[in-house]
Amino acid sequence: MTIQFNDETFRDDYSFRNSDWAIKRFPFPFHEDSYMYSMNAEQHRGGPAGSVFEKRFDVDEHYISEMRDRAIVLDQDPLRCQSLPHMTLAGWDLLELIMVSKSEDYPDLFELYRDGAQWRWVNKPLGIDDTFTFMDETTLPYGPLEYITRQSQGDFALLDQRENNLWMDAGMITTQADWSLDFDIGMNFFEWHAPVPLAHEMGIFKRALKFLMNIQQGAPGRRLNWTMTVNPLLDTSPENYHKWGIQKTSLTPENIGAKQHVRVELQTFYRLPRSNALAFPIRCYLCSFQDLMTVPKWGRRLHRVVRDLPVELATYKGFIDNRPMMLDYLSQFDDGLPTSFGVFPDLDSEPPLQK
Amino acid sequence: MTKFNFPPSITSRPVWGELQARAGSGHVFIADAHGAGAIMDMATPDLMAKAHIIYIPKGHDMSAELKALGPAQYYEGPSYAAASSRIAHVLGQAKMGVQVYLAGTESVMGQAMHAAVQAGIPSGSIQTEHRGSTARRMQCVHCKGFTEDVETDPFVCSHCGLNLFVRDHYSRRLAAYQAVCIDAEDPGNVPESKGIYE
Amino acid sequence: MSAAPQKTKSGSETLNVVVSAKVPVTDLVTRFEFTRTDGAPFPPFSGGAHTVVTMQDGDRTRMNAYSLMSDPADLGIYAISVRRDDTGRGGSKFMHEHVAAGDEITITYPVNLFSLDLTAKKHIFFAGGIGITPFMSMIGQLDQIGGNWELHYSARSAALGAYADVLREKYPHKVHLYCDDADQHIPLEAILSGQPLGTHTYVCGPEGMISWVHSTAASLGWPEAHVHSEAFLAPEPGQPFEVRLCKSDKTITVGENESLLEAIERAGVDAPFLCRGGSCGMCETDVVTADGTFLHRDYWLEQEEQAAGKKIMPCVSRFLGGVLELDR
Numbered sequence: 001m002t003i004q005f006n007d008e009t010f011r012d013d014y015s016f017r018n019s020d021w022a023i024k025r026f027p028f029p030f031h032e033d034s035y036m037y038s039m040n041a042e043q044h045r046g047g048p049a050g051s052v053f054e055k056r057f058d059v060d061e062h063y064i065s066e067m068r069d070r071a072i073v074l075d076q077d078p079l080r081c082q083s084l085p086h087m088t089l090a091g092w093d094l095l096e097l098i099m100v101s102k103s104e105d106y107p108d109l110f111e112l113y114r115d116g117a118q119w120r121w122v123n124k125p126l127g128i129d130d131t132f133t134f135m136d137e138t139t140l141p142y143g144p145l146e147y148i149t150r151q152s153q154g155d156f157a158l159l160d161q162r163e164n165n166l167w168m169d170a171g172m173i174t175t176q177a178d179w180s181l182d183f184d185i186g187m188n189f190f191e192w193h194a195p196v197p198l199a200h201e202m203g204i205f206k207r208a209l210k211f212l213m214n215i216q217q218g219a220p221g222r223r224l225n226w227t228m229t230v231n232p233l234l235d236t237s238p239e240n241y242h243k244w245g246i247q248k249t250s251l252t253p254e255n256i257g258a259k260q261h262v263r264v265e266l267q268t269f270y271r272l273p274r275s276n277a278l279a280f281p282i283r284c285y286l287c288s289f290q291d292l293m294t295v296p297k298w299g300r301r302l303h304r305v306v307r308d309l310p311v312e313l314a315t316y317k318g319f320i321d322n323r324p325m326m327l328d329y330l331s332q333f334d335d336g337l338p339t340s341f342g343v344f345p346d347l348d349s350e351p352p353l354q355k
Numbered sequence: 356m357t358k359f360n361f362p363p364s365i366t367s368r369p370v371w372g373e374l375q376a377r378a379g380s381g382h383v384f385i386a387d388a389h390g391a392g393a394i395m396d397m398a399t400p401d402l403m404a405k406a407h408i409i410y411i412p413k414g415h416d417m418s419a420e421l422k423a424l425g426p427a428q429y430y431e432g433p434s435y436a437a438a439s440s441r442i443a444h445v446l447g448q449a450k451m452g453v454q455v456y457l458a459g460t461e462s463v464m465g466q467a468m469h470a471a472v473q474a475g476i477p478s479g480s481i482q483t484e485h486r487g488s489t490a491r492r493m494q495c496v497h498c499k500g501f502t503e504d505v506e507t508d509p510f511v512c513s514h515c516g517l518n519l520f521v522r523d524h525y526s527r528r529l530a531a532y533q534a535v536c537i538d539a540e541d542p543g544n545v546p547e548s549k550g551i552y553e
Numbered sequence: 554m555s556a557a558p559q560k561t562k563s564g565s566e567t568l569n570v571v572v573s574a575k576v577p578v579t580d581l582v583t584r585f586e587f588t589r590t591d592g593a594p595f596p597p598f599s600g601g602a603h604t605v606v607t608m609q610d611g612d613r614t615r616m617n618a619y620s621l622m623s624d625p626a627d628l629g630i631y632a633i634s635v636r637r638d639d640t641g642r643g644g645s646k647f648m649h650e651h652v653a654a655g656d657e658i659t660i661t662y663p664v665n666l667f668s669l670d671l672t673a674k675k676h677i678f679f680a681g682g683i684g685i686t687p688f689m690s691m692i693g694q695l696d697q698i699g700g701n702w703e704l705h706y707s708a709r710s711a712a713l714g715a716y717a718d719v720l721r722e723k724y725p726h727k728v729h730l731y732c733d734d735a736d737q738h739i740p741l742e743a744i745l746s747g748q749p750l751g752t753h754t755y756v757c758g759p760e761g762m763i764s765w766v767h768s769t770a771a772s773l774g775w776p777e778a779h780v781h782s783e784a785f786l787a788p789e790p791g792q793p794f795e796v797r798l799c800k801s802d803k804t805i806t807v808g809e810n811e812s813l814l815e816a817i818e819r820a821g822v823d824a825p826f827l828c829r830g831g832s833c834g835m836c837e838t839d840v841v842t843a844d845g846t847f848l849h850r851d852y853w854l855e856q857e858e859q860a861a862g863k864k865i866m867p868c869v870s871r872f873l874g875g876v877l878e879l880d881r
Binding site for chain 2: 674745746747748750751772777778779
Binding site: 238 | 499522529535539
């Protein structure tokens with residue numbers, strides 16, 4: 001299908017909207033009625049047609065507006081994109097991966113022509129047509145990481161693999177769930193995850209690190225992560241928390257359905273061939289409570305998950321104060337019926353709300 | 356003086372050790388104030404024959420005692436900032452096999468460790484020992500300014516004036532802990548300050 | 554996560570290739586060059602990567618790991634170099650005697666367990682014999698990105714030093730060859746002394762050479778994190794032993810000339826693997842019960858783990874004695 005790109009904002013007047021198409025394909029993150037940390041990873045080799053899992057790098061109706069929002073963030077704070085000196089090669093690896101994937105997966109939107117090291121990249125939605133020399137930074141307006149991720153939805157971390165660990169040594173981070181690349185750059189896997197509660201004690205990160213270090217070329221992986229955001233604000237950065245934090249207190253029983261969003265990260269993992277680094281794209285999807293409630297299964301399940309989440313997790317995810325109001329709203333959509341296993345909406349088989 | 360036992364914390368918070376002599380082609384010591392005591396506790400004539408001590412007394416002058424150890428080279432500076440170009444030069448000239456020993460406050464150890472890592476020494480092989488003040492070097496995540504010698508939580512950013520709380524999340528690259536606005540969701544509601552370890 | 558999880562296959566993704574050339578390099582070493590059967594370029598790879606070659610030797614499937622030693626800048630071919638070992642389990646002998654130009658075989662995507670540390674300011678390589686192979690592609694990669702390196706290569710004789718001539722011609726000031734028959738030895742201590750901070754060293758060769766480099770570097774105050782090694786661990790033959798595979802409900806006998814991993818695969822049981830050489834950790838298997846002696850040969854398990862007898866790496870390790878039950 002040809003994508004109709006929205007003209008919308010993720011700040012100020014928040015004109016961001018999901019179409020019916022976008023709601024049905026939203027990566028709802030709960031495969032059962034409760035949630036606890038787990039790696040829960042699988043191979044990233046396509047998925048149901050039209051789903052966000054189908055392509056290697058999903059492009060949707062928010063593409064152009066998300067890229068506009070990223071440009072605003074970078075104008076205000078260039079430190080959101082950084083690459084330590086040894087990560088340039090990994091940046092070229094990522095550029096190649098994205099250009100090859102997008103031109104193959106979306107030939108109507110992106111084109112790549114390669115003649116040896118002379119490459120021509122055409123990005124029709126953003127009106128870009130650039131010719132450059134692969135592996136020669138002087139022929140691009142930005143470094144390879146920044147160049148390609150100014151044209152790709154989602155955050156991108158590049159992890160160097162050495163000393164039996166992964167190191168957060170480069171990234172483009174403007175749609176993050178409250179963590180700072182400028183602070184965390186150079187940290188190893190355990191250090192940048194240090195603030196996450198409970199999971200260390202559970203041994204989650206040791207197993208996750210082992211899994212990630214064994215991701216091999218040609219066999220990428222993926223998993224989902226989630227949090228909550230008031231207003232469709234992509235840039236929930238610690239840097240600007242003193243400005244956006246107050247929005248969390250703007251919820252009322254009347255506006256919560258429209259204002260409260262579930263924020264889902266589709267995390268994918270690719271072994272990069274030339275640098276042996278790991279690419280870690282973190283794609284952010286937002287969906288308002290009221291849009292989610294149009295899917296009966298999701299309405300039932302979201303209520304149960306939010307209700308039963310341990311206090312530590314609700315605190316870490318930043319919605320402990322708003323949880324009672326969320327539950328008042330969500331309980332209207334939970335009739336106590338059982339739900340089908342898995343994340344998909346199952347609109348044809350799941351019964352409508354019985355109250 | 357008695358050593359401070361830091362409470363258990365998260366995995367990004369540095370864990371300081373105890374200096375021990377190791378085989379090496381040279382030995383660079385960087386210490387401030389009470390850190391001198393850690394050097395004195397492990398110095399041997401063999402070690403001192405190839406040692407370069409860089410000391411920042413910072414109100415607790417133990418220079419006479421350090422000089423008495425007979426290091427091959429001795430330098431004293433009024434502040435880390437004043438000593439930093441010398442430290443960068445010494446490490447830049449050093450060869451593989453050099454051992455780096457850091458002692459004293461977290462701020463000086465952290466900054467010196469960053470300089471050593473920049474020079475090409477992996478952080479895991481740099482030795483440390485905490486002595487003296489437990490004050491922290493904090494970075495305001497909002498304005499990026501550093502506030503030195505922070506002993507209370509919350510505190511006021513010395514650059515942008517925001518009320519900040521003290522996290523244990525630590526960046527070795529910045530040699531600082533992270534400080535985040537405490538009253539963003541309820542402006543003006545700032546709890547009373549108390550000692551970080553109270 | 555999704556409703557349609559795919560089953561993970563063991564090992565890596567594979568590529569179908571044709572042996573495009575079989576080139577004698579020395580009396581013992583032969584180079585095999587591959588092109589893809591579909592004519593497409595190969596995936597790029599990083600210096601130090603290996604591929605696992607599957608050989609069909611009658612009804613026996615052999616899988617051996619070899620360093621990719623072609624130039625990473627040339628994606629038209631992949632090449633490996635195989636040293637003939639007449640005393641081993643027969644994989645290298647099979648390659649030399651039975652694999653010919655024009656044969657179609659299967660190899661895995663590149664896997665790198667011995668990569669360059671790109672934070673290094675300088676790289677020093679120590680190669681012993683056929684241990685030269687991973688350095689061929691590392692040198693190719695550093696050439697591309699303008700890295701600072703030198704190679705110290707020890708061989709029995711100049712004639713047996715595979716690629717020594719090519720390397721010395723191309724990099725006369727960076728490549729140093731030491732020949733046993735001329736009583737030349739790597740002056741290790743002198744080389745490791747006086748290197749600039751940020752230098753990393755890499756060693757590939759016989760076990761004795763690897764431990765020599767590690768211990769000498771440590772005695773000179775080098776950080777452990779700056780000394781990298783890759784040992785050639787081929788599974789060693791040993792006494793046959795019997796194993797019970799609990800999950801699959803099968804009892805198998807591991808033959809004298811096959812590894813435990815190969816025996817598990819022969820029984821039709823899917824088992825994870827990557828390096829088949831005791832270093833990646835992928836095939837780690839839980840022991841349910843054991844009455845006998847473990848012959849641990851891997852580099853993966855900690856010494857305490859090996860002593861505890863709760864885990865085994867079936868790619869290289871064996872067992873002697875009565876009962877061994879594995880969670881597989």
